[in-house]
Amino acid sequence: MADRLTQLQDAVNQLADHFCNSIGVLQQCSPPSKFDGFDKQPGKSPSEIPQEDYALTFAKLIARTAKDVDSLVDSLPSEESSLKVQLESLRRLEAENQEEARKLEEVVSHGQDLLDRIQEALRDIAQCQLRCQAMETDT
Numbered sequence: 001m002a003d004r005l006t007q008l009q010d011a012v013n014q015l016a017d018h019f020c021n022s023i024g025v026l027q028q029c030s031p032p033s034k035f036d037g038f039d040k041q042p043g044k045s046p047s048e049i050p051q052e053d054y055a056l057t058f059a060k061l062i063a064r065t066a067k068d069v070d071s072l073v074d075s076l077p078s079e080e081s082s083l084k085v086q087l088e089s090l091r092r093l094e095a096e097n098q099e100e101a102r103k104l105e106e107v108v109s110h111g112q113d114l115l116d117r118i119q120e121a122l123r124d125i126a127q128c129q130l131r132c133q134a135m136e137t138d139t
Contacts, residue, residue, distance in 0.1 A: 004072060004075055004076055007072055008069065008072040008073065011072055012069060015062065015065040015066060018058060018062045019062065021058065022054070022058035022062070025054045025058065026054075029054065
């Protein structure tokens with residue numbers, strides 16, 4: 001999962017993409033304008049291009065992405081946060097970190113115990129196979 005600043009940057013990039021795409025669609029679907037001294041026949045008239053409600057679609061996309069940007073900005077820590085609040089948050093995070101480290105050590109210890117038992121069982125199996133091979137060669 002990305003941090004909040006990366007999420008904010010991604011949302012701003014997505015908003016820019018929506019703006020660029022909406023301008024491209026407007027350019028593609030707009031009727032041609034005539035200019036004096038410039039006589040060019042258009043390739044396709046806008047009526048030949050399938051018309052959908054692009055304005056509504058892009059308006060929804062832009063509004064939703066702008067709302068996401070606002071919520072991400074609001075979730076960033078503010079300068080108004082007091083030192084006491086920040087220290088308490090750091091203490092809480094440190095306590096959580098220590099608890100998770102303790103759990104990890106327990107899991108690693110349990111895994112090491114299992115590994116030792118498996119290696120011992122493999123040694124026993126190897127010894128049994130060697131004894132069986134020795135008995136077969138003696139007979």
